[in-house]
Amino acid sequence: MRALCSLILLAALPLSLAVKSHDFKTCSQAGFCRRGRALSARAKESDSWTSPYSLDAASLALSPDQASFTAGVKSSLYPDIKFGLDVRIHEDGVVRVRMDEINGLRKRYDEAASWALVSDPKISHDIKWVVGKKEIRAKYGSKGFTETVVLNGQGLLHMEHFRTKAPEPPKVENETTEGNPEAEAAQQVLEVPNPRAWFEGDTEDAYWEESFSSWTDSKPKGPESLSVDINFPNHGHVYGIPQHASTLSLRTTTGENPYYTDPYRLYNADTFEYIADSTMSLYGSIPLMHAHSADSTVAVFHAIGSETWVDIEHPSSKSTRTHWISESGILDIFIIPGPTPEAVFAQYSKLTGTQANPADWSLGYHQCRWNYVSSDDVRTLQKRFDEEDIPVDVFWLDIEYSEEHKYFIWDKKNFPDPVDMIKDVEALERKMVIIIDPHLKRVSSYPVYQEAVDRGLLAKQKNGNEYEGWCWSGSSAWVDFFNPGSWDWWKTLFKTNALGDGKFSWTESTENVYIWNDMNEPAVFNGPEISMPRDNVHYGGWEHRDLHNINGMLFSNMTSQAITARSDPPKRPFVLTRAFYAGSQRFGAMWTGDNLGTWEHMAVGIKMVLANSIAGFSFAGSDVGGFFGNPDPEMLVRWYHVGAFSPFFRAHAHIDTKRREPFLLDQPYKGIVKDILRLRYSMLPIWYTAFRESSVTGLPVVRPHYVVFPQDEAGFAIDDQFWVGGSGLLVKPVTEKGVSEVSVYLPEDQHLHTQVYYDYFTHQTYRGSAKGKNVTVPAALHQVPLLVRGGSILPTRERPRRSSPLMKKDPFTLRVALDKAGNARGELYLDDGVTFSHQQGHIVWREFKSEKQGKGFKISSHDLAKANPSEAVDGVALTTYDPANAFARSIQDVRIEKVVVLGLPTEPSSVKIGSEDAQWEYTPGVAASGKVDGVASVLVIKDPKASVIADWQILIA
Numbered sequence: 001m002r003a004l005c006s007l008i009l010l011a012a013l014p015l016s017l018a019v020k021s022h023d024f025k026t027c028s029q030a031g032f033c034r035r036g037r038a039l040s041a042r043a044k045e046s047d048s049w050t051s052p053y054s055l056d057a058a059s060l061a062l063s064p065d066q067a068s069f070t071a072g073v074k075s076s077l078y079p080d081i082k083f084g085l086d087v088r089i090h091e092d093g094v095v096r097v098r099m100d101e102i103n104g105l106r107k108r109y110d111e112a113a114s115w116a117l118v119s120d121p122k123i124s125h126d127i128k129w130v131v132g133k134k135e136i137r138a139k140y141g142s143k144g145f146t147e148t149v150v151l152n153g154q155g156l157l158h159m160e161h162f163r164t165k166a167p168e169p170p171k172v173e174n175e176t177t178e179g180n181p182e183a184e185a186a187q188q189v190l191e192v193p194n195p196r197a198w199f200e201g202d203t204e205d206a207y208w209e210e211s212f213s214s215w216t217d218s219k220p221k222g223p224e225s226l227s228v229d230i231n232f233p234n235h236g237h238v239y240g241i242p243q244h245a246s247t248l249s250l251r252t253t254t255g256e257n258p259y260y261t262d263p264y265r266l267y268n269a270d271t272f273e274y275i276a277d278s279t280m281s282l283y284g285s286i287p288l289m290h291a292h293s294a295d296s297t298v299a300v301f302h303a304i305g306s307e308t309w310v311d312i313e314h315p316s317s318k319s320t321r322t323h324w325i326s327e328s329g330i331l332d333i334f335i336i337p338g339p340t341p342e343a344v345f346a347q348y349s350k351l352t353g354t355q356a357n358p359a360d361w362s363l364g365y366h367q368c369r370w371n372y373v374s375s376d377d378v379r380t381l382q383k384r385f386d387e388e389d390i391p392v393d394v395f396w397l398d399i400e401y402s403e404e405h406k407y408f409i410w411d412k413k414n415f416p417d418p419v420d421m422i423k424d425v426e427a428l429e430r431k432m433v434i435i436i437d438p439h440l441k442r443v444s445s446y447p448v449y450q451e452a453v454d455r456g457l458l459a460k461q462k463n464g465n466e467y468e469g470w471c472w473s474g475s476s477a478w479v480d481f482f483n484p485g486s487w488d489w490w491k492t493l494f495k496t497n498a499l500g501d502g503k504f505s506w507t508e509s510t511e512n513v514y515i516w517n518d519m520n521e522p523a524v525f526n527g528p529e530i531s532m533p534r535d536n537v538h539y540g541g542w543e544h545r546d547l548h549n550i551n552g553m554l555f556s557n558m559t560s561q562a563i564t565a566r567s568d569p570p571k572r573p574f575v576l577t578r579a580f581y582a583g584s585q586r587f588g589a590m591w592t593g594d595n596l597g598t599w600e601h602m603a604v605g606i607k608m609v610l611a612n613s614i615a616g617f618s619f620a621g622s623d624v625g626g627f628f629g630n631p632d633p634e635m636l637v638r639w640y641h642v643g644a645f646s647p648f649f650r651a652h653a654h655i656d657t658k659r660r661e662p663f664l665l666d667q668p669y670k671g672i673v674k675d676i677l678r679l680r681y682s683m684l685p686i687w688y689t690a691f692r693e694s695s696v697t698g699l700p701v702v703r704p705h706y707v708v709f710p711q712d713e714a715g716f717a718i719d720d721q722f723w724v725g726g727s728g729l730l731v732k733p734v735t736e737k738g739v740s741e742v743s744v745y746l747p748e749d750q751h752l753h754t755q756v757y758y759d760y761f762t763h764q765t766y767r768g769s770a771k772g773k774n775v776t777v778p779a780a781l782h783q784v785p786l787l788v789r790g791g792s793i794l795p796t797r798e799r800p801r802r803s804s805p806l807m808k809k810d811p812f813t814l815r816v817a818l819d820k821a822g823n824a825r826g827e828l829y830l831d832d833g834v835t836f837s838h839q840q841g842h843i844v845w846r847e848f849k850s851e852k853q854g855k856g857f858k859i860s861s862h863d864l865a866k867a868n869p870s871e872a873v874d875g876v877a878l879t880t881y882d883p884a885n886a887f888a889r890s891i892q893d894v895r896i897e898k899v900v901v902l903g904l905p906t907e908p909s910s911v912k913i914g915s916e917d918a919q920w921e922y923t924p925g926v927a928a929s930g931k932v933d934g935v936a937s938v939l940v941i942k943d944p945k946a947s948v949i950a951d952w953q954i955l956i957a
C-alpha cells in the first residue's frame, strides 16, 4: 500500500511521490535489457547467425545411470573462459538445465532454486535425452517426437562472464580531427575492429555503472547478465510469468507489429496506481511460463532471482518464441514436459510445492481499510455488520494502528485496549489481520529495530554499513531475511506470551491475530525504482540485484512460520503478502496490490488472479472496490461479485477514499451486496473442497478454459470467465457499466458434445454445441452469470450466519445438475479448518454420485478418503485414515438437509432414502437429456436424514 501523497512525507522525501510510469525503467533504460535486445536484433539482421557457444565434446560426461550429464561449454569469443553445463532428468520427466561460469573471477548467484524448490528433486534412472552439438534440445510430446521446447534455437544464449574493468584510457586533449583528412585517416587506422562486436555489440554499454533518474548503480561486479531464447515451435499460446496487469494469454512484445513495445518485466516493485494494460513489473514475480496447444501443454520454470525481461513473438499462430534476459545469476531452467495441463501442474508443484491448505475462515469475507482508526472504530464496524446481518470473518488493521509506524507497537492514543478489542472480535468467532511491514523505524527505543541491530541482522550497503532508507516509518532499516540468524528471532516476536530477559514479544496480541506483510518488494520510498539499491549486500555477500525477486518471499515465509509456531498445537497460518516468488504459495495468500477503482482494473484483476493461479499461487484476489478512488454503487456491487468468486475475498480502500463498507450502501445496493456475501458463505464448502484438490494436485482453485478444456481452441484466449475448482461452476462476473446481459462461452466437449448448463439461480438451461457456443445470460445488477455444468453435484450451506465458524455444524444442501446421460458427480472436503490434524487423517472427504439406474436414478455418498488415502490432503499420505476419526465423529450429526435434482426427465413415482420414503416435491420442466432449452425440472428432496459422514443411497423411481 502506498500513499498518493501525504504532505508530511513529501516534505521529508527527496523524491516526489507522484505516480508515473517514469518511476520505473523501460527495457531501454536498463543496460542489460538493452544489451539483450540489441543482441537479438543483431541475430535477426544476420543471415549467418550462429551461437558462439558450443559444447566441448571431449568434456561430455554421462553419469553411469544415464540420468544426467555434464559438459564444458566454450564461447568462440572468449576461448579462455569456461562454462559448465549440467543436464539432469527428474523422475517425472522434468529436465533441469543448468549453466554456470567455471572458475570465473567471481561466483554467480546460484541459490535461487534453493529458495524456490520444496525439496531436492529425485533424478530419473530410465529416461533418455538427446543433445546436439551446438544446441540443447529437449524433445517431448505424447505423439512421437514433436519439437516442444527448444533452448537457444535462435542462438541468443549469452552468459556475460566476469571480467576486470579495463583501466580508463588517458584523457586525450580535445583534438578535433574534423576537417583534417589526414588526421581522420590516422585515427581510423588506430581503431582496431572489435572481433566480438557481431555478438556483443561494439560498446561496453552500461557495463560498470548505470544511472536511472537520480540514481547510480555502481555495479562493482561489472556485466554478468544472462540471456537465453526458449522457443515453443508447436505452441501458439503462452501464459504465466505473473505479475502483470495484462491478458492471460501473453501478447507479443517484439517482431512485426508487437502489441506491447517493452518485454514483460519481472522485478518486484511498488508500482502503485499501475496501468491496467501493460508489461510493467508489479509486486511479485514467478518465472514460470506455460505453452499450450490443442496437442500438448508444456512449461518452463527459470529459477532466477534477479530482474528478468521476457520478449514474446509469434512467428505463426501455432508457434511462439521467447527471449529471457536476466541481470545476474546462473541459467537454471526446468523444462516441464506435461503433456497435459494436469501433468504440468503436478510437475511444477513437485518442484515448488502446492498452495497450502488454508485456514477455513480465511475463505470468508475480509473487511479492510486504511484505516480503522481506533478500537472503538473496530467495535462499531463489527456492530454495524451484525445489525445488518451481513457475514464477515475478518477485520483488518492497516499501518495506522501502530505508534509512529513501529509495527507491533500499538498507538495507545487510539488503541488503548488492543487485547480487549481483539477479544470482542473473537467473541463472534471472528479474527483480526494486522499489518507487519518489513521496514523498521531506526530509533533505539524501538525494541524490534534495536534487537535487529544487536544481532547484526540488518541489510547492508555495499560499504558494509547499515542500509537506511525512507518508508512509512521515516528513516528505516530492513532485516536481511537471507541471514539464518534472523529466522528464529523473527518467530519469537510473534509469541503472545512474554519471553523475559527484556526481549520483545507481541504480548499485546492473541492467537487470533493473523498477519499482512505489505511493502516487501521491498518498497523504499527514496530508493531507485522505489526499492533497495541493487548494490546493497545481503548475507553471504550476494548483492541485492541477485536475489531481489526472492526477498519478499522469505519475509512471508518467516512470518507464516512464526504464526504457526506461536500456538501449541500449531494452527494454520494466514499471511497475506504483496511481493512473491515461485514457492510463495506455500506461505499464504497474495493480492494484486494497489489497484484503482475503475472498470478496467476490476476486469484485469480477474486475469491477474488467473495468471497467478496457473503459476501455482492460487490463494489470490484483488482489492474489492479498488484501492484508490470512490467507486459508484453499481461498480462496487459488480466488484463484490468479482470478489465473491476470487479465492481470496477482501475489500480494501485508501485512506483518502470515502468509507464504503457494505452496510453504508443505500438500497437496493446494500441488499444486493448482502446477498452476494451470503452466496459466498453458502459456497464455502465448494471453495474449501477446491483448495484441498489444489493442495494435492497443484491444479488451480480458479481455472481458465485452456486448463479445463485443453483441446478447445476457441477457449485458449478466454480470461474473463473461469471455473471454480473441479466443481463444474462457470462464472463470468460483469466488469462493465450498464450491462443487463452477457455472452458466456460454453466450451466444446470432446466426449459429450452438447452438454447442458444450468443457471445456478433460475435453473434456465443452456446447451453447448460440438463447436463451442456463445449463449446470452441475464446479468442485471443483482445477477452474476453463474452456470453449473451438467454432470456436477455442488455441496452448499444455505443458512445465513454472521461468520463462517458459526456454520460448522450447519446442514448441507446438494445441488445435483444431471448431465445429458443422467449422471453427475461432486465432492465435499471437510476438516477442522484450523489445526494440522487433517494431516493425521482427521478429515471427511466424500464423493456424491448420481447414476442412471434402470428407468430411475440412484444418488449416493461414498468415502473418498478411504478409497484414495495416498492423495487425500496436503500431499500427506494418510496411512492411518480412519472413517471414524475424531473430526468425523464431531460432525456425525451434521446432515444433508436438502437434495435438489435438476433435469430429471419425468416426475418420479417414488423417492426413497435407503428403504424409507422421502419427502419430495417436483416441478416439471426441461430434462437434461432433452434438446430444447427452458427452465429445468426440479426435484427437491427434503430432509433425507442422511449424515454427511455416512454412506447412503437415494433411489428415484
Ligand SMILES: *[C@@H]1O[C@H](CO)[C@@H](O)[C@H](O)[C@H]1NC(C)=O
Pocket: 174, 175, 176
Ligand atoms: C571537443 O569535442 C567536441 C565533441 O567532439 C566538439 O563538439 C568540440 O567542438 C570540441 N572542442 C574543441 C575546443 O575542439
Ligand SMILES: *[C@@H]1O[C@H](CO)[C@@H](O)[C@H](O)[C@H]1NC(C)=O
Pocket: 115, 118, 481, 487, 553, 554, 557, 558, 586
Ligand atoms: C521457507 O519455507 C520452507 C518450507 O516450505 C523451509 O524449508 C525453509 O527453510 C524456509 N525458510 C526460509 C528462510 O525461506
Ligand SMILES: *[C@@H]1O[C@H](CO)[C@@H](O)[C@H](O)[C@H]1NC(C)=O
Pocket: 714, 743, 745, 771, 772, 773, 774
Ligand atoms: C463467441 O464470442 C466471441 C466474442 O464475441 C467471439 O470471438 C467468438 O468467435 C464466439 N464464439 C463462437 C463459438 O461463436
